[in-house]
Amino acid sequence: MTEIRTPRLLLRRWHDDDLAPMADINADPRVMQWVDGGPVHDLDHTAEAIELWEEEWDDEGFGLFAVELLASGELAGFTGLSVPEFLPEAGSEVAISWRLGAQFWGQGYASEAAQATLEFALQDRGLDRVISIDRVGNTASANVIRKLGMVPERETVHPVSGHPLRIHAIDLTEYEA
Template sequence: MVFRTDRLSLRRLRDDDLDALATMNADPEVMRYIMDGSVRDREQSAAGLRKMIHDWDVRGFGLFAVELRETGEVAGWVGLAVPEFLPEVLPAVEIGWRLDQRFWGHGYAAEAAAGVLRFGFEDRGLDRIISIRHVDNVRSARVMEKLGISYAFRTVVPEHQQPVAVHEITREQYLARRRG
């Protein structure tokens, strides 16, 4: 499965994406607001990649590699997942993204996530999609705002006691934005 936006190609993750993901996951600034803020080593990144690939087979959705169409570089990932780390929101499907710091500030996260919202609502028939961010992650808050994903409530991730904001968009809200 591959789809394109104006500047990006989104495709299922593959084993050969490990180098790009491991580099991104080893960056303290990229990982600053992820779970407890710890970086991940190559072995942890490989285990995460295997899970991401497996989730597609089990759920029929998952995370997409984000490639720049012009260069073919993997900028990071964006996609849909079940947020098992936050049991109080379940059942739910979350949209999330993580980009290598070199690709921040270009609008790639919003562009890719807009395509994934369309995939979730139109191709997978979801009724609601949430997005979860650390309360201090203003960059992700801006992406959510651009996408029409509205603040719902604040809570704490049980495992790490990190404060997070939960945002959401329904299929009806998404379709109204598309029509508008």
């Protein structure tokens, strides 16, 4: 079983009891305003998503980690790696992403989890390059991306919502520098 411990977090595979807290996160309009054009997701959609995330782990050897707070055992959200199939121009590149409940914002959890995930991607999984995609205007995600050392490469638009997106990247040589 793949797990990563950081000073405050446990990044791990998904458990059955993660469904309800992740569904609560996905049902919060403040969280979802930056995701897929903004609609909230219900329990069934969240269950389907977790199932797909677990399948990606089985198929690709990477996926989205459940992010658990070590101090309390609470599910804070997710961070991890995936192929962004929603954006055909990204091809088969691997993207790092995250989504945390609003009550966990502003405490450095996203940066801590994303940094551990980036290290996992480049050192453990042997990827040469990782991208991240954020919606233009999402300054919180832009700050996490900057802290990861990723640089903007290009702008595009979400193929469904039409929202402007920015693609950032880092490769192994930049990460090691």
